[in-house]
Amino acid sequence: MAESLFGIHGAALEVRSQRMGLLSSNIANAATPGYKARDIDFKTALDARLNGAGSDAATAKAELYRVPLMPSMDGNTVELATEQVAFSENAVGYATTLSFIQSRVETLTRAIKGE
Amino acid sequence: MTMANPMTIFDVAGRAMSAQLVRMNSSASNLANAGSIAGDANAVYKPIKPVFRTELDRSTGMMSVSVDRVVRSDAQAIRRHDPDHPLADENGDVWAAPVDETQEMVEMMESARQYQNVIEVLQTTKTLMLDTMRLGK
Numbered sequence: 337m338a339e340s341l342f343g344i345h346g347a348a349l350e351v352r353s354q355r356m357g358l359l360s361s362n363i364a365n366a367a368t369p370g371y372k373a374r375d376i377d378f379k380t381a382l383d384a385r386l387n388g389a390g391s392d393a394a395t396a397k398a399e400l401y402r403v404p405l406m407p408s409m410d411g412n413t414v415e416l417a418t419e420q421v422a423f424s425e426n427a428v429g430y431a432t433t434l435s436f437i438q439s440r441v442e443t444l445t446r447a448i449k450g451e
Numbered sequence: 452m453t454m455a456n457p458m459t460i461f462d463v464a465g466r467a468m469s470a471q472l473v474r475m476n477s478s479a480s481n482l483a484n485a486g487s488i489a490g491d492a493n494a495v496y497k498p499i500k501p502v503f504r505t506e507l508d509r510s511t512g513m514m515s516v517s518v519d520r521v522v523r524s525d526a527q528a529i530r531r532h533d534p535d536h537p538l539a540d541e542n543g544d545v546w547a548a549p550v551d552e553t554q555e556m557v558e559m560m561e562s563a564r565q566y567q568n569v570i571e572v573l574q575t576t577k578t579l580m581l582d583t584m585r586l587g588k
Binding site for chain 1: 467470471502503504505513515516562564565568569582583586587
């Protein structure tokens with residue numbers, strides 16, 4: 337029901353939220369030796385989700401390791417600038433998707449009330 | 452290690468903040484003891500440094516961070532000839548703590564920067580979660 341109600345936006349919000357978790361993990365581990373930063377290829381994850389994959393399976397399929405611009409000696413591949421940009425881009429995407437859903441809810445509410 | 456609740460972004464950020472705080476505290480200890488003098492090479496203060504470790508939450512795939520251990524550096528104490536010092540040994544030498552103050556300052560700055568970054572993540576996440584909660588109202 338919810339799938340057809342919100343269309344692509346429901347799936348997109350899920351992927352955005354999971355990507356946010358992954359990017360937070362990267363930022364949290366900025367000083368951990370040997371930590372390999374990961375990211376989700378948003379399009380792959382969204383396509384998998386829309387083709388019926390579960391939300392965990394969809395993101396697992398789209399997970400990639402980040403290639404560092406300047407590898408550091410301790411094997412950590414987190415670059416704060418890159419992660420910050422990815423995180424804020426994702427946050428904007430999340431907010432946008434949220435506003436699409438919001439307007440959908442408003443449309444439906446208006447239809448139900450018959451105003 | 453299993454947990455009852457899956458870790459949320461807030462947990463991950465909270466753990467990262469406490470780990471960075473341990474790092475800042477050890478840097479502060481090192482700086483506070485910089486140049487401290489002892490009469491014996493073995494009694495001198497040695498700088499400490501935390502080692503971070505990734506903590507994986509299998510149910511969500513999120514990676515948190517914790518302090519694995521705090522190691523004490525095995526740097527050599529710095530010998531200084533100062534016969535007038537009250538702690539000087541029979542040769543007139545005292546031993547100073549081997550703290551690299553520049554390195555500690557850089558460590559402190561990096562740690563502060565990463566702490567700020569985590570707070571930024573926390574704030575953004577909080578705003579987005581609140582917006583999600585208000586959906587449909």
